[in-house]
Amino acid sequence: MKLLLHACCGPCSLEPTRILRAAGHDLTLYYANSNIAPAEEYAHRLGTLRTWAGGEGLPVVEGPYDPAAWETTAGRVGEAALAAADGDVLRVATHPALREARCRACYRLRFEEAARVASERRFDAVGTTLSVSPYQFTEVIREELERAAAAAGVRALFEDYRPFYDEATRRSRATGMYRQNFCGCRFSEAEAAAERAERKRARAAEREAEAAAHADERAAQEAARAAKRAERAAYAEKQARKRAALRALREQERGER
Template sequence: MKLLLHACCGPCSLEPTRFLANEGHDITIAYMNSNIHPASEYDRRLSTLRAWADRENLPIVEGPYDVRAWEGCVGTVASDTYASREDRCRACYRMRLEEAARYASEHGFDGVSTTLTVSPYQYTDIIREELKRAAGAHGIASLFEDFRPLYDEATRRSRELGMYRQNYCGCRISQAEAEAERRERKAARAAKREA
């Protein structure tokens, strides 16, 4: 299958591309991630992905980096007092996978997939639903794989390769949440030492 593989970063792409290539798919990576904040982080992740993909002879297509569109889609969900992280992530997945499916359909791909499921921190069932919805809307195949069992190997390989590994999902909200969690852990360790 001529497959467009939506990728969030280099480390998360390692094992899914290996797996899908072994299955016989002709892979092009799609970097379509207007969620990533700030722009310097977006560039750093893309640079890491490109350096690795170039060594592997994997083509990459890049979507527009449109933070306003992401804010318009996800920011309105996030500003709702009753919205959950799950709702916010669904809106983000929907936007990015829709972009990938549209590109795949317009450029002669047979199907679309994503590396998002390699992370144990993502909502795998929602990703499955959104991938299927986006692919169906554009008349192409949805190739869903739960790549979570490959996470440890992807982590090991990315460290071995010296790849940049981010410490938050990507959006401004996840960045703030991750920083708050790190501060809480640091404060708890300091309190434990004092006790």
């Protein structure tokens, strides 16, 4: 089947393309990701994808990069969710329900674009690599891909690639492929940073609690070491006194001879 595969980045494309090619599909990768910010990050991910795909003989087509369109759709939904969380980025990061509507709007924008191109260029179906990530909303991806495909009059080829995520991670690391540490939008970058900071804070608190729990034990060990040192010093002093007395005795004996 002639398939237009929406691709979000290089690492996420590794396993879906392997599986789809093994199934005999004729693939073209479509990079339609107006969600990615800033523009340098967008270009970096595209460059990574192109370099890898070139080596694999896979064509890559770049879609329009329109961050303003993303801001008026998903961006607005994201702002509303952040306001509902009183601006608490970490709360949004740790509560999927606060992110789902934003991600749905984000998938919608990208899949509508991919489905439109698939229809115009007479592909048999449209698919996406997004469903390899366990951090995405898999069911929402399926719904939005099918919705966009139906509206454009093409077939949706959805697959849940999450079982292959570990292998994709391994392969991308092994080849030194650029691996971003946030999903793509400005919200996800702030959320990923907040989660990292929270993990760091939690680790420091854990270390502090452990240190406090062992403080008495360490004080007792230190007191035992100090007592041992004092005992050794007293013994050394006693020996020195003995040696001095012996020397004095010998000198006295020599003087009497």
